Amino acid sequence: xLDTSYRVEIPGGIELEAQVVGPVPRFLAFSIDFIIRGIxxxxxxxxxxxxxxxxxxxxxxxxxxxxxFYPVLFEVxxxxxxxxxxxxxxSVVQDDLTPVSFGTxxxxxxxxxxxxxxxxxxxxxxxxxxxxxxxxxxDLAAGTLVISVRESSKPATIDNITALAPSTSLLKIxxxxxxxxxxxxxxxxxxxxxxxxxxxxxxxxxxxxxxVDQLHRIGAWFLGVK
Amino acid sequence: xxxxxxxxxxxDTWDQIEQCLDKPGxxxxxxxFTEHYMLLCQHLALSKQRLYDTALIDxxxxxxxxxxxxxxRYRNDSRLNFYSFxxxxxxxxxxxxxxxxxxxxxxxxxxxxxxxxxxxxxxNAVYSIIDGPSVRQIEQMYDPGASKxxxxxEAETDIAMFGFYIQNNISIAFRCFAGGLLAGLGTLLVLxxxxxxxxxxxxxxxxxxxxxxxxxxxxxxxxxxxxxxVFSGAAGLKLGYSILNPGPFSRxxxxxxxxxxxxxxxxxxxxxxxxxxxxxxxWSSNASLAISVKYTVGATCWLLVxxxxxxxKRFESR
Numbered sequence: 001x002l003d004t005s006y007r008v009e010i011p012g013g014i015e016l017e018a019q020v021v022g023p024v025p026r027f028l029a030f031s032i033d034f035i036i037r038g039i040x041x042x043x044x045x046x047x048x049x050x051x052x053x054x055x056x057x058x059x060x061x062x063x064x065x066x067x068x069f070y071p072v073l074f075e076v077x078x079x080x081x082x083x084x085x086x087x088x089x090x091s092v093v094q095d096d097l098t099p100v101s102f103g104t105x106x107x108x109x110x111x112x113x114x115x116x117x118x119x120x121x122x123x124x125x126x127x128x129x130x131x132x133x134x135x136x137x138x139d140l141a142a143g144t145l146v147i148s149v150r151e152s153s154k155p156a157t158i159d160n161i162t163a164l165a166p167s168t169s170l171l172k173i174x175x176x177x178x179x180x181x182x183x184x185x186x187x188x189x190x191x192x193x194x195x196x197x198x199x200x201x202x203x204x205x206x207x208x209x210x211x212v213d214q215l216h217r218i219g220a221w222f223l224g225v226k
Numbered sequence: 227x228x229x230x231x232x233x234x235x236x237x238d239t240w241d242q243i244e245q246c247l248d249k250p251g252x253x254x255x256x257x258x259f260t261e262h263y264m265l266l267c268q269h270l271a272l273s274k275q276r277l278y279d280t281a282l283i284d285x286x287x288x289x290x291x292x293x294x295x296x297x298x299r300y301r302n303d304s305r306l307n308f309y310s311f312x313x314x315x316x317x318x319x320x321x322x323x324x325x326x327x328x329x330x331x332x333x334x335x336x337x338x339x340x341x342x343x344x345x346x347x348x349x350n351a352v353y354s355i356i357d358g359p360s361v362r363q364i365e366q367m368y369d370p371g372a373s374k375x376x377x378x379x380e381a382e383t384d385i386a387m388f389g390f391y392i393q394n395n396i397s398i399a400f401r402c403f404a405g406g407l408l409a410g411l412g413t414l415l416v417l418x419x420x421x422x423x424x425x426x427x428x429x430x431x432x433x434x435x436x437x438x439x440x441x442x443x444x445x446x447x448x449x450x451x452x453x454x455x456v457f458s459g460a461a462g463l464k465l466g467y468s469i470l471n472p473g474p475f476s477r478x479x480x481x482x483x484x485x486x487x488x489x490x491x492x493x494x495x496x497x498x499x500x501x502x503x504x505x506x507x508x509w510s511s512n513a514s515l516a517i518s519v520k521y522t523v524g525a526t527c528w529l530l531v532x533x534x535x536x537x538x539k540r541f542e543s544r
Contacts, residue, residue, distance in 0.1 A: 012267030060389030224228025
């Protein structure tokens with residue numbers, strides 16, 4: 001099964017779950033960073049040209065720092081997020097979900113040039129899609145992951161719904177599914193809700209809108225609405 | 227307990243913790259922090275066990291993750307001790323990479339010596355390794371007949387060259403390390419090619435009898451630069467070897483371990499290459515210094531680098 005969930009047991013005695021992020025958002029984040037770096041270096045070159053040889057020297061040092069250390073500094077001091085990653089809502093973490101350390105981030109980013117081979121991150125891409133955690137070569141050697149840190153959408157408000165006890169007894173997991181259905185109702189289109197509800201017309205005994213409505217009310221009942 | 231009741235009971239606590247996390251620099255009330263963490267772990271475990279809905283579990287999971295990341299954040303200031311790294315960490319890391327250093331040294335030195343010898347005895351050989359324009363450029367740079375030695379420069383030019391050496395040379399070392407991920411092949415190629423190139427230039431310039439311009443120039447910074455290239459090769463080879471022969475570990479874990487062990491090497495390599503770039507730009511290029519001074523300083527540098535590199539064994543616990 002295709003599943004982007006990554007679970008790790010933490011010292012709190014529970015399992016934390018994170019969603020690992022695939023090539024597309026990472027490529028977009030990289031592109032944003034690439035543009036930012038380009039603009040920065042361009043402005044720096046405009047500033048340094050009047051200084052002649054001196055300016056060239058400083059610009060080359062700047063080029064070196066930006067090329068290799070731009071991601072390292074942002075990942076270590078900005079919660080695993082370069083500006084591009086921040087825009088995409090993704091973040092670099094160690095594989096126990098703790099923040100990256102300087103050394104780990106350094107390994108990850110210096111090995112970028114191996115991922116880049118033979119051209120435009122082909123090796124990185126191949127590695128990324130051939131393991132379940134979407135790690136590129138640098139990630140594998142550093143023991144890092146890229147996870148999603150985007151805020152999840154708020155559940156639908158459940159005012160003015162009167163609860164309805166289901167006619168048959170349901171398994172706990174089925175009850176949860178009904179609560180989920182209620183909470184996600186705003187993210188689903190109306191026809192889709194009807195379609196999903198129609199699967200359960202043995203439970204709800206209602207058609208179309210009536211079925212959807214009944215499912216919402218049963219969900220509210222399981223949630224504990226009086 | 228129904229989910230809604232559970233949420234009502236704890237909503238205030240969760241909001242409070244969220245606010246606490248949104249304000250940066252709140253680490254000082256760490257007692258409260260660990261209490262919050264334990265409490266939320268419990269809430270999350272309960273929600274999972276009671277199969278509360280995804281939205282709630284998601285929210286608690288996010289909250290616990292944020293607390294967890296704050297709690298187990300790697301504190302840079304307490305670990306990054308330059309003195310202990312310089313005296314102990316780096317030499318020990320060199321010692322632990324000794325077998326890989328030996329291989330890297332061989333792959334670097336052997337082609338260099340052979341190419342050097344070949345170029346020295348056969349005047350046309352250099353052109354089968356380096357292209358003509360580059361050879362002429364190098365010849366001009368070290369031509370003793372040229373009045374300025376091609377190297378007597380303004381201070382500003384020195385800084386420009388410093389920037390160039392930093393950008394160019396350190397990037398080569400980084401790529402040499404990264405090449406290790408291709409089962410070591412990339413690293414071997416970089417070492418082999420650089421050995422070949424440097425060896426044939428040395429052979430060519432020796433044959434032309436440019437000895438007094440070439441060797442005093444390179445003797446100083448090469449102690450740091452060539453050693454650092456070999457070290458980065460060793461770190462790269464270790465990565466490659468961990469993939470080829472993971473031993474008792476899975477390939478994933480073996481590579482990870484090698485990556486972690488490479489970290490002190492990387493710090494040291496960067497340090498050495500910055501020193502090398504500094505020397506190459508401001509010391510080696512200084513044509514007003516006597517040749518004997520340069521040889522003396524160069525020999526001292528080599529001796530110190532070698533002694534330093536061999537000083538790690540005593541730190542290895544047995």
